[in-house]
Amino acid sequence: QKEVEQNSGPLSVPEGAIASLNCTYSDRVSQSFFWYRQYSGKSPELIMSIYSNGDKEDGRFTAQLNKASQYVSLLIRDSQPSDSATYLCAASTDSWGKFQFGAGTQVVVTP
Amino acid sequence: DAGVTQSPTHLIKTRGQQVTLRCSPKSGHDTVSWYQQALGQGPQFIFQYYEEEERQRGNFPDRFSGHQFPNYSSELNVNALLLGDSALYLCASSWGGQIYEQYFGPGTRLTVT
Numbered sequence: 001q002k003e004v005e006q007n008s009g010p011l012s013v014p015e016g017a018i019a020s021l022n023c024t025y026s027d028r029v030s031q032s033f034f035w036y037r038q039y040s041g042k043s044p045e046l047i048m049s050i051y052s053n054g055d056k057e058d059g060r061f062t063a064q065l066n067k068a069s070q071y072v073s074l075l076i077r078d079s080q081p082s083d084s085a086t087y088l089c090a091a092s093t094d095s096w097g098k099f100q101f102g103a104g105t106q107v108v109v110t111p
Numbered sequence: 112d113a114g115v116t117q118s119p120t121h122l123i124k125t126r127g128q129q130v131t132l133r134c135s136p137k138s139g140h141d142t143v144s145w146y147q148q149a150l151g152q153g154p155q156f157i158f159q160y161y162e163e164e165e166r167q168r169g170n171f172p173d174r175f176s177g178h179q180f181p182n183y184s185s186e187l188n189v190n191a192l193l194l195g196d197s198a199l200y201l202c203a204s205s206w207g208g209q210i211y212e213q214y215f216g217p218g219t220r221l222t223v224t
Contacts, residue, residue, distance in 0.1 A: 004153075032211065043201055043215035044154065088153050092210060098167050099144070099210055101153030 003027055004091050006102035013109050019076040021105050023089030030091040033065055033072045038086045048074065079109045113138050115204050115216035123222045124192050132187040132219045136204030143185040145177060146201040154201055160185050161208040197223045
């Protein structure tokens with residue numbers, strides 16, 4: 001079983017709609033969670049981090065964490081064609097711990 | 112403010128050869144982590160260097176080794192290359208040994224034939 005799992009997609013989202021991405025993790029000691037965006041042929045860029053249960057909002061992005069269910073999600077509101085990318089979920093046990101990435105979910109925003 | 116830089120951009124090697132990849136961290140950063148990203152997969156953690164020492168290591172064989180220099184730049188060495196080593200090699204830098212705020216370089220695309 002992979003430590004961080006994501007649906008590979010592609011997730012097709014109409015422009016202006018909400019994209020909902022899910023991620024589950026197997027290591028109960030994971031404490032920190034991150035969402036990265038990776039455009040094709042480019043390197044990952046950090047868009048959100050979340051450390052506590054609940055929601056965290058940053059602009060059009062909302063991250064949700066439920067440690068009891070070992071589940072973290074990312075919502076993208078008012079999706080734009082420029083949001084078309086692969087979204088990577090990552091988890092770490094602590095600030096010194098190894099980063100574990102999921103395989104990523106491809107999002108395609110259609111005009 | 113220079114970001115993370117990596118060299119070379121692309122590299123083609125033959126099975127059995129050795130390769131060295133280089134990374135310069137973002138200005139103000141002193142920690143370098145290396146990742147391997149195969150096509151269609153997420154990055155896999157190789158190891159992290161802080162204070163010129165390997166601090167963390169992922170599930171990679173000893174063929175993968177590294178070094179960090181006093182100016183915080185780093186090298187990734189891979190010996191006895193296998194076809195399966197073909198991937199995008201990413202370097203990420205951060206500050207103080209922590210990994211919360213990592214900035215990735217553009218990567219080196221390694222092809223092993």
